[in-house]
Amino acid sequence: MKQIVLIAGSSHTGKTALAQKVLERYGYPYLSIDHLKMGLIRSGYCPLTPESDDADLTAYLWPIVREIIKTAIENHQRLVVEGCYIPFDYRSSFESRYLEQIQFVCLCFSQAYLAEHFDVIQSYANVVEQRLDDSGCTKEQLQRENEENLRLCQQYSCPYILLEYPYHIDLDSL
Template sequence: MIVLITGASHTGKTVLAQKLLEKYKYPYLSIDHLKMGLIRSGRTDLTPLSEDSDLTEYLWPVVREMIKTAIENRQNLIVEGCYIPFDWEKDFEKAYLADIRYYCLVMSERYIQTHFSEIKKYASIIEDRLDDEYCTLDRVLEENARVLELAQKNNANYILIDDEYKVTINL
C-alpha cells in the first residue's frame, strides 16, 4: 500500500508519517529530503525558496515513478510532502490507484487562530527547521485556505483539523 500525505506547511505531515512508520513499519519518503538532495547536489537550479508549483513540476514525476515501482514490487511506502499535486490520480492507471491512499491535512482558520503558538512550537518536532521566519500567522492562514479550496475543488480526501489536533489514519 502507498500512503500519500500532503497539505500546507506546518500541518503535521512529517509527524503523521513518522507515527505511521512506528505503528505499521512502513518506510516513508519525505519529498523535502528528495528536494534538498537534488538542490544540494547541484542537479537542479531550483532552490528551497522556489515557487511550490515549480518544485512540484520538477519533483512529482520522480516521486510518481517511485510510487509505481513500489506498487509493482508489492512494497509499502508512505510519501509525505506538499509537492503532491491535487490531480495526482490522473498519473496512475486504475490498477495502481487501488493501492494508493491519499490524505491532505488542512487546519481550519479557527484552529490556526486559537493554536498558532503551538503550531510554531511543534514546527521542528521531527526535523529541525533552520529558518522558520516565513511561518507567520497570516501565511499559515493563507496557505491552509488555499489548500482547502484546492482540495474541495479537486474532490480530494482531506482531514480538517478544527477543534484539536487529533489526526489518525488506520491502514
C-alpha cells in the same frame, strides 16, 4: 491502509509527524519529498532553490516521486510519501491499477484553529525534524495556504482531515 499513502498539506500541518507515526505503528517506511528536493538542489542536479515557487518545485519533483510510487507498487512495497509537492490532481498521473493501491490525505488547519493556536502550531515545528530557519512561517501565510489546500481538496474530491482543537489524527481512519 493501502500499499501507498500520500500525505499532503501545507507547512506545519504535521505531515512528517504523521508519517513517522505510520512508520512506528505499521512499519511503512516514508519518503519526505523535502529530503528529495534538498538532495537534488544540493547536488546540483536541480536548477531550482529552496525558495523557488511551489508550482515550479512540484512540476520538477512530482514526475520523480510519481515513478518512485509506481516502482513501489510494482515491487509490492509499502510506502508513505509526505510533502507539500503532491499535486491535487495526482490521480491523472496514474492508471487505475496504480490508483487502487494509493491512499491520499491532505492535512488542513481550520481557519479558527490557525487564528487561535498559531503559537501552539509553531511550538510543534521541530517535533520530528529540526528546522534551520522557521522565521518565514507566518499566521497569514498558513491561513492562505490552508484555505487554498482545502479549496483544492474540494475541487479535486481529495480526502482531507480538517485539523481543529484539540489537534488529533486517528491512524485507524487512514
